[in-house]
Amino acid sequence: MAKVLTTQADMDAVFRKMERDYGALTKKQQAYAIKEIGRIRGETAEMLADFADTDGVIKQQRTARLLRELDVIEASLRSNGTIVLEGIIGDSSEWTTRAITAGMGVTLSATQFDRINKHVVRYAVERFGEDGLVLSDRVWGLSGGIRDELSTVIRTGIIRGDGINAMIPKIRKVYDNETWKIRRLARNESVTAHRAAIGYNAQESGLVKWVQFHAGVKKSKPCVALSEEDRYGKGTGIFSPVDTDLWMPHVNCTGYSSYVLDERWL
Template sequence: MSKQAELDELLRKLSLDYGKLNDKQVTFAIKEIGRIRGDISDLLADFATADGTIKRQRLSRLLRELNDIEDLMRKYGTSSIEGIVLESAGFATAGINGAVKTAVGAGAIAGATLERINRNVFDYVMRRYGEDGLVLSDRVWRLSGDMRDELSKVLRADIIRGESVSTMIANIRRVHENETWKIRRLVVTEGNTAYRVGSAHSAKRSDVVQWVKITDNGHRHKGHSTHRCYQLAREDRYGQGAGIYDPMDSEIYSPHPGCSSYITYVLDERYL
């Protein structure tokens, strides 16, 4: 097996391993943001009367208290997503550095340099404007605002109907479950972006890499041929072959929301 083929296979396996990590990151973020259910339960208990209901007269005040719950959602969401971005960047840079050393026997990047790359990746992902015109912190705010709005609707309806606090808690759980797809999409999008940016920035700092190649991960998507990653993976922009780009072509960093494509390396001819 050639060095290029060996590296391709190592990076393919690394991307699969990252996919497993990203699944765990999704579960973690859902659980972290779900901590607000306990905070809301405590809030409802404070407002409940002896019969386990909440009087209509207290509805307006209770809904105002949801401002604090929204703040907590933003806090939990921001903390978890920042950790995920750093973890994803570190997984990419360390894993790819190891793969290059294994396949090529050269081109290792020093640990201090990897740390700088990871920090640069974090800054890039946090400040990146997506197709929605928002940066990452804005997306977390939007997510928490959406959940707060849904919680307000449920609590308002339950209190007006005279439902028990236990029923309200069950309905709050359903709201969280219904909103988890937004959390999952956010984590997949930002985590994979960090993974790709870490891969590309490491390539830029490597002496053995000439180009990078984007590989679409079509088995995860319906209607995949309409996705930007599919198109990028088939474009020959530089006359080097389909899907081959300069490491600093930021278009390959986040082709579309929820994208799980990954980046491999094209070795410099001197190291083939």
């Protein structure tokens, strides 16, 4: 196994390149999440059309029934959101595992590959964030928020006697206003999976005993503190690969971890 590892400088270069490439991956994932979750806009517009008369106006006495129909929209947002985010987590994990094994020249068995990704997905889906919530809570919160805003827009439109042609752009606006939340959610879940995969890969392959944490380009306070901490007496910023507090120290974290070449192979 020693032959696959070269120098710490080479190892650092592998991780720097991986972080650059990962930046492109996470941007693609965010765009995908926004597009997929935004598909519900069409469903909402169709629902309004179903409730409108031929003149395109929705009668006031239909308001209560229409607002109850938003249950369906909210349920679609939840199920769609869950599928999209779990997909992103799985992709990030597999992508990271491939990048590490290719960069370091190691081969994992299919069983090892699956085991790493199962660990990562489970961690990402079940973890409690700094908000005290798990992934499904965050998706439900987002869906409920969109539903509440749709409800306000629809109720106000009907009271004013607006036709659906006037209401649909406002419905689109509701989704557009939530875009930043979807982007943030996609990014945070993806980054968590990416870093968890770095940790579980180290553990599974037994290649390294330690990781180094680097504060990101934003030099956020919690990350600078981590990068200066000497938790194990191995040097500042040196941690165990399974120290989960490195994986998502705060939202929009730009920090990253790299492997510390094991002295056993030197």
